[in-house]
Every structure is written in C-alpha cells, then in structure tokens.
Amino acid sequence: xxxxxxxxxxxxxxxxxxxxxxxxxxxxxxxxxxxxxxxxxxxxxxxxxxxxxxxxxxxxxxxxxxxxxxxxxxxxxxxxxxxxxxxxxxxxxxxxxxxxxxxxxxxxxxxxx
Amino acid sequence: xxxxxxxxxxxxxxxxxxxxxxxxxxxxxxxxxxxxxxxxxxxxxxxxxxxxxxxxxxxxxxxxxxxxxxxxxxxxxxxxxxxxxxxxxxxxxxxxxxxxxxxxxxxxxxxx
Numbered sequence: 001x002x003x004x005x006x007x008x009x010x011x012x013x014x015x016x017x018x019x020x021x022x023x024x025x026x027x028x029x030x031x032x033x034x035x036x037x038x039x040x041x042x043x044x045x046x047x048x049x050x051x052x053x054x055x056x057x058x059x060x061x062x063x064x065x066x067x068x069x070x071x072x073x074x075x076x077x078x079x080x081x082x083x084x085x086x087x088x089x090x091x092x093x094x095x096x097x098x099x100x101x102x103x104x105x106x107x108x109x110x111x112x113x
Numbered sequence: 114x115x116x117x118x119x120x121x122x123x124x125x126x127x128x129x130x131x132x133x134x135x136x137x138x139x140x141x142x143x144x145x146x147x148x149x150x151x152x153x154x155x156x157x158x159x160x161x162x163x164x165x166x167x168x169x170x171x172x173x174x175x176x177x178x179x180x181x182x183x184x185x186x187x188x189x190x191x192x193x194x195x196x197x198x199x200x201x202x203x204x205x206x207x208x209x210x211x212x213x214x215x216x217x218x219x220x221x222x223x224x225x
Contacts, residue, residue: 029211040221042119042216042217043205048213100162101207103156
C-alpha cells in the first residue's frame with residue numbers, strides 16, 4: 001500500500017496564484033521528498049526536508065513538515081504555466097524499511113495563463 | 114556525473130509474449146535500484162527494489178520478475194504478458210532508500 005497520500009488530487013489555478021499541495025504519511029521517517037512529473041516523463045526531484053526540519057525553501061518552493069501530524073505541504077508561489085505537472089511526495093521509513101521509497105498518489109496541478 | 118538509461122521508450126506487445134525491460138546506471142556504484150509502475154493519471158506503485166547484486170525484493174505479487182545481474186543493471190521481465198501489465202514503467206536509482214532518487218524516462222508498455 002502507498003505510504004503517502006496527497007490532496008487535493010487535482011488543482012486548477014491561474015498564473016500568478018499560489019498552489020498548495022498536502023501530503024500525509026504513515027511511518028517514521030528520516031526525511032520526506034517532493035517530486036515533479038511532466039506528462040509522460042520520469043520524475044524529477046524538487047526538494048528534501050529532514051525530519052528535524054520544519055520548513056525549507058528552494059526558489060519559489062516552500063515545504064513544511066509536521067512529524068507529529070505525519071504531514072507535509074508544498075507551496076508553489078507566483079505560479080507559472082510551466083509549473084503544470086503532477087507533484088508527488090515520497091518517504092522511506094519504518095515499518096517497511098529505509099530502502100523502500102514509496103510515493104503518494106500525486107496532485108495534478110494545472111496553471112492557466 | 115551519474116546517468117540512468119531506460120529503454121525502450123514505448124513498447125507494444127501481444128498478450129502471452131515475453132517482456133524484458135532494461136535499466137542501466139552510470140557514474141555511481143552499489144546504488145539502490147527500483148522498478149515502479151504507474152497507471153494512467155495515478156501514482157507510482159513500487160514493484161521491485163534491489164540494494165545489491167542478486168538481491169531483489171518484491172513488493173506485490175504479480176506476473177513480473179526482476180533481476181540484477183550486474184551492479185548497475187536492473188532488468189524487469191515477464192514470461193507471459195497479461196493485458197493488466199500495461200502501464201508506464203519507471204526505473205530509478207538512489208544512493209540509499211531515503212535519499213534523492215533519479216528516474217529514467219520511462220517505458221510505456223501496451224499489451225494488446
């Protein structure tokens with residue numbers, strides 16, 4: 001079974017707006033990762049946040065992590081049409097093992113010009 | 114620098130035919146290797162992972178198998194394909210299980 005679950009499943013916004021995606025997970029983790037997938041392509045790593053971090057920034061991306069609630073959020077600020085893609089969170093942890101990287105179902109983001 | 118190669122990009126195979134998808138990694142040694150399957154518009158399902166040569170862990174019972182004959186080579190196989198094996202197959206590698214994973218471009222398999 002998948003370890004992470006994102007919501008919403010789909011998000012449609014206008015350029016310039018912010019997009020927020022959420023992820024919940026079930027295990028004890030060392031870190032949580034976010035990936036992006038353009039249609040029909042492989043996934044690309046965006047950002048990794050460690051379990052002892054609460055917030056991390058990378059360009060227009062802001063990730064938060066709440067280990068007490070086993071949840072994370074990805075905020076994309078000032079969105080662009082080129083941000084249109086699917087976004088996935090991924091974790092590896094216990095139980096299951098730190099060698100298994102499990103992905104959530106993803107959020108499909110559509111940014112309209 | 115490290116690179117990952119996955120081929121072919123697309124494949125159409127008849128039901129009952131065999132399958133062999135190959136994935137190779139360059140520029141690193143002893144990587145963790147993964148095979149995922151993705152149904153249309155869905156998330157990634159972990160099929161197999163390997164932490165070393167000859168070490169394969171299977172996540173779900175299915176019609177597929179995996180092998181790692183060399184350190185940086187990961188092969189996904191089937192003796193007889195089913196219609197339900199259709200999907201987008203992704204190979205990935207990472208240094209350890211909870212570090213950044215690098216993905217191939219994927220193989221879109223259609224079983225007809």
